[in-house]
Amino acid sequence: xxxxxxxxxxxxxxxIWGAATGRGAAVSNAAMEGCSAAVNLxxxxxxxxxxxxxxxxxxxxxxxxxxxxxxxxxxxxxxxPTAARHSEVMDALSANVSANLLGLGNAATPAGLKxxxxxxxxxxxxxxxxxxxxxxxxxxASIQLLPTTIxxxxxxxxxxxxxxxxxxxxxxxxxxxxxxxxxxxxxxxFFKP
Numbered sequence: 001x002x003x004x005x006x007x008x009x010x011x012x013x014x015x016i017w018g019a020a021t022g023r024g025a026a027v028s029n030a031a032m033e034g035c036s037a038a039v040n041l042x043x044x045x046x047x048x049x050x051x052x053x054x055x056x057x058x059x060x061x062x063x064x065x066x067x068x069x070x071x072x073x074x075x076x077x078x079x080x081p082t083a084a085r086h087s088e089v090m091d092a093l094s095a096n097v098s099a100n101l102l103g104l105g106n107a108a109t110p111a112g113l114k115x116x117x118x119x120x121x122x123x124x125x126x127x128x129x130x131x132x133x134x135x136x137x138x139x140x141a142s143i144q145l146l147p148t149t150i151x152x153x154x155x156x157x158x159x160x161x162x163x164x165x166x167x168x169x170x171x172x173x174x175x176x177x178x179x180x181x182x183x184x185x186x187x188x189x190f191f192k193p
Contacts, residue, residue, distance in 0.1 A: 041156050048152040053107045056099055069094035079138075079181075080131045082122055089118035093135070100142035103149050112139045130188040137184045141176040144169055 018027030059065040072094045077084035084090055092115035099108035116135055123129045128136075147169045151162040 041153065044152055044156040045149065048148060049104075049106050052102060052104045052148055055102075056095075056104065056107050059098075060095070065095060065098065066091070068098045072097055079134060080119075082129070082131055083115070083119055086118065086122060089115055089122065092118060096135075096139060097142075100139065101145045103144040103147035103151075105142070105149065108139065108142070130184070133188070134181070134184045137180040138177060141173065141180040143173045143177050 014027055015024075018024045056065070059068070069091050073084070073090060076090065076093055076097065080090075080093060083093055092111045095111035096108045096115055099105075099111060112135070116132060119129065119132045119135065120126065123132070147163075147165070150165065150169070154162040154165070
């Protein structure tokens with residue numbers, strides 16, 4: 001609700017300021033250009049999502065996803081010991097992590113929801129466990145090796161080299177995951193039920 005008020009206020013101030021300063025035509029042209037750019041961006045991102053969702057499906061059908069799951073299982077097993085005992089939950093968790101590594105937040109969401117539902121079912125209740133909270137933190141922060149969504153946005157905006165941000169993405173995503181994990185682990189010790 002607050003964001004709606006902020007956006008409405010910004011549009012109203014822009015229109016009023018444009019009319020008051022005699023630049024109503026410029027405001028109108030900028031609005032039309034913005035609409036056109038938004039549609040082009042949505043189409044570019046939609047195409048990228050389709051491409052990488054297809055890649056994820058090919059990985060799943062070829063068994064590469066299962067191999068990645070086995071590769072990630074030791075690390076994820078230490079972070080999620082309860083989920084590690086259930087292959088269906090662990091497979092969904094691994095698919096979520098691998099999609100996030102590729103920078104595919106949209107493709108990671110269904111696997112993350114499946115993992116979260118499985119973890120909730122394993123806990124036998126409707127209260128978030130420490131492992132489920134850690135999943136939410138890890139999914140939100142997510143280490144990205146290949147930030148495809150950001151690269152697509154940069155390409156649509158005219159960047160000559162859309163992937164030249166890789167070192168900054170690696171450092172910042174690793175730092176956000178590390179700090180999120182530390183906070184989640186510390187808070188789980190302080191707030192025991």
